Amino acid sequence: MASNPSKPEQYRALGLSTFAFTLCFAVWTIFSIIGIRLSEDLGLSDTQLGLLMATPILTGSISRLFLGIWTDRYGGRWVFGILMLTTAACVYLLTFATTYIMLLVGALGVGLAGGAFIVGVAYTAAWFEPERQGTALGIFGAGNVGAAVTNFGAPFLLVAFGWESTAQIYATVLAIMGVVFLLLAKPDPMAAERAGDKAKTFMEQMEPLRELRVWRFALYYFFVFGAFVALALWLPHFLIGVYGLDIKTAGIIAALYTIPASLFRVLGGWLSDRFGARRVMYWTFGASVVCAFLLSYPPTDYVIHGIDGDIRFTLAMGLPMFVVLIFILGFFMSLGKAAVYKHIPVYYPMHVGAVGGVVGMIGGLGGFILPLTFGVLNDLTGVWQSCFMLMFVIVAAALVWMHYAIRSAERVEWAANEERTDLPELASPQLFYPLNRKKTQDPTAGR
Numbered sequence: 001m002a003s004n005p006s007k008p009e010q011y012r013a014l015g016l017s018t019f020a021f022t023l024c025f026a027v028w029t030i031f032s033i034i035g036i037r038l039s040e041d042l043g044l045s046d047t048q049l050g051l052l053m054a055t056p057i058l059t060g061s062i063s064r065l066f067l068g069i070w071t072d073r074y075g076g077r078w079v080f081g082i083l084m085l086t087t088a089a090c091v092y093l094l095t096f097a098t099t100y101i102m103l104l105v106g107a108l109g110v111g112l113a114g115g116a117f118i119v120g121v122a123y124t125a126a127w128f129e130p131e132r133q134g135t136a137l138g139i140f141g142a143g144n145v146g147a148a149v150t151n152f153g154a155p156f157l158l159v160a161f162g163w164e165s166t167a168q169i170y171a172t173v174l175a176i177m178g179v180v181f182l183l184l185a186k187p188d189p190m191a192a193e194r195a196g197d198k199a200k201t202f203m204e205q206m207e208p209l210r211e212l213r214v215w216r217f218a219l220y221y222f223f224v225f226g227a228f229v230a231l232a233l234w235l236p237h238f239l240i241g242v243y244g245l246d247i248k249t250a251g252i253i254a255a256l257y258t259i260p261a262s263l264f265r266v267l268g269g270w271l272s273d274r275f276g277a278r279r280v281m282y283w284t285f286g287a288s289v290v291c292a293f294l295l296s297y298p299p300t301d302y303v304i305h306g307i308d309g310d311i312r313f314t315l316a317m318g319l320p321m322f323v324v325l326i327f328i329l330g331f332f333m334s335l336g337k338a339a340v341y342k343h344i345p346v347y348y349p350m351h352v353g354a355v356g357g358v359v360g361m362i363g364g365l366g367g368f369i370l371p372l373t374f375g376v377l378n379d380l381t382g383v384w385q386s387c388f389m390l391m392f393v394i395v396a397a398a399l400v401w402m403h404y405a406i407r408s409a410e411r412v413e414w415a416a417n418e419e420r421t422d423l424p425e426l427a428s429p430q431l432f433y434p435l436n437r438k439k440t441q442d443p444t445a446g447r
Contacts, residue, residue: 005127005189010136013127016185017120018140020080023177024116025146027091027170028060031107032147032233032254033154034163036240036247042100046237050375052100053233054368055107060114061364068118068357076123077185083119084178087112091171095164113174114367117141118360121341126188131273138269138338144262147232148255155251214355216405217340218362223395224284224336226366232258233371234387235326242384243319256323260330268338277339278406284336285399291329292395295322296388 005013031038031053039049071079090109097103120140128136157166235254239245245253271280299316317325344356370390377386 009186010127013185013188014124014136014139016181017076017080017124018143020084020177020181021116021120021140021143022146022149023174024084024087024113025143026149027087027110027146027174028056028113029147029150029229029232030091030110030154030167030170031056032236033150033158033247033251034166035233036236037158037163038103044100046375046378047372048100048375049237050234050372052103052107054230054371055104056111057114057229057233057364057367057371059108059111060117061111061361061368063112063115064118064360064364065354065357067115068122068354068360071119071122072354075187076119076126077182077187080116080119080123081178081182081185083112083116084174084181087116088171088175088178091167091174095167114364117364118357121344121356121360123188125344126190134269134273134277134338134342135266136269137341138266138272141265141269141337141341142263144228144265144334144337145259146262147229148258148262151232151236151251151254151258155248159248214358215362216401217343218359219398219401220281220336221340221359221363222366223288223391223398224333224340225360225363226368227370227391227394228258228330228333228337229364229367230370230374230387231326233367234374238384238387243322253319253323257326257330260327260334262334264331264334265338268335269342271335272339272342277342280335280339281402284332284339285395285402287332288329288336288395289392289399291325291332292388292392295325295329296385296392298383298385 035049035053038044038052044052067079067083087110090106090112094103094106094110097106120143121137124136124140125133154166157169161169232254235257236247236250239250239253240247268280295317297315297317299314301312301314304311340359341356344359370387373390374387377390378384383389
């Protein structure tokens with residue numbers, strides 16, 4: 001860090017960016033609720049509904065790469081504030097759409113709200129020292145609770161005022177926050193260093209992306225964040241279709257998933273600081289494999305041909321058990337989201353926006369691809385639980401790759417007689433070796 005900001009300055013920056021991100025995330029997932037009403041009005045198939053829900057996620061994902069680079073260059077204050085004002089205008093214009101195609105075009109503009117994540121990560125990380133960045137970014141990332149705000153509050157606005165007024169209310173609130181952020185936020189402590197980096201070319205800023213490690217982090221985030229967003233969008237529709245709930249009840253239950261998947265990110269950041277991201281990622285993927293497998297099991301009738309005749313029974317998951325498993329899944333995904341982003345400002349302190357933008361983009365693309373795929377699988381298989389079958393395959397693959405990478409890195413260490421793993425216990429900052437930075441400390445110190 002270029003300077004040492006006081007704690008009040010740190011808390012001010014963290015509070016503003018977290019609240020702003022919460023509102024942006026609420027806007028980003030607005031189609032999880034208004035999409036259901038639009039589907040009824042326009043007679044959409046599950047594939048069409050999935051595409052409508054996923055379109056904002058596409059824009060939010062791709063924009064993260066460019067927004068991250070702009071944040072590295074110009075600072076989070078201006079990028080964040082202007083982004084909120086632009087998104088608010090797009091949300092308001094959405095209310096003039098009258099056809100499905102117009103809604104898809106409007107959804108592209110709404111998706112800019114999702115790019116707020118990487119802007120906030122780069123802005124927040126710059127205010128905190130490395131040993132506290134995990135906790136700070138965990139608190140900031142808890143802004144994912146904006147999905148719960150939408151799942152809980154938007155159904156009531158929808159029933160009372162209609163989808164157009166709901167979108168207008170969201171646009172107004174976001175615009176106000178954009179103005180407030182520009183007025184109250186301060187330039188981050190790394191602004192002076194950033195000014196010296198403005199001469200760097202685009203390719204120089206993208207230099208860290210040559211490392212396979214970056215793309216492995218992106219796969220992790222594809223599941224812990226992309227699947228989180230996908231389920232936040234899909235769950236109300238799933239609950240209505242499987243359990244016959246009304247939209248208000250479905251929204252409340254979906255919030256029981258999105259709240260722990262957001263707020264416990266704070267705990268994930270602290271655990272990553274305290275015990276290391278490797279352990280947190282193992283906990284996350286291990287628990288998620290179990291939950292996804294149980295959730296993927298469809299209601300099934302069995303017939304056993306016994307001695308005295310057929311024995312028939314049915315295995316099906318009731319709503320209470322479903323809610324419990326979803327809560328557990330959301331909890332561990334929240335830990336994983338924090339653990340993944342703990343790495344970036346330490347490995348790549350001068351490339352947080354670029355590297356974080358790519359990781360966030362791939363994760364966000366999961367939020368685009370998965371809802372669309374859920375809809376396609378529903379139409380092709382006719383099995384509601386097919387969405388969790390797909391999630392099981394993804395998280396199992398991520399767990400296997402992570403374990404293989406860690407074991408391979410340890411074999412290299414043993415051969416070289418040094419301790420410098422590819423995914424170190426992040427409670428030991430002295431083990432980090434960021435790109436283009438010479439390691440001046442003993443790699444085994446502090447172990």
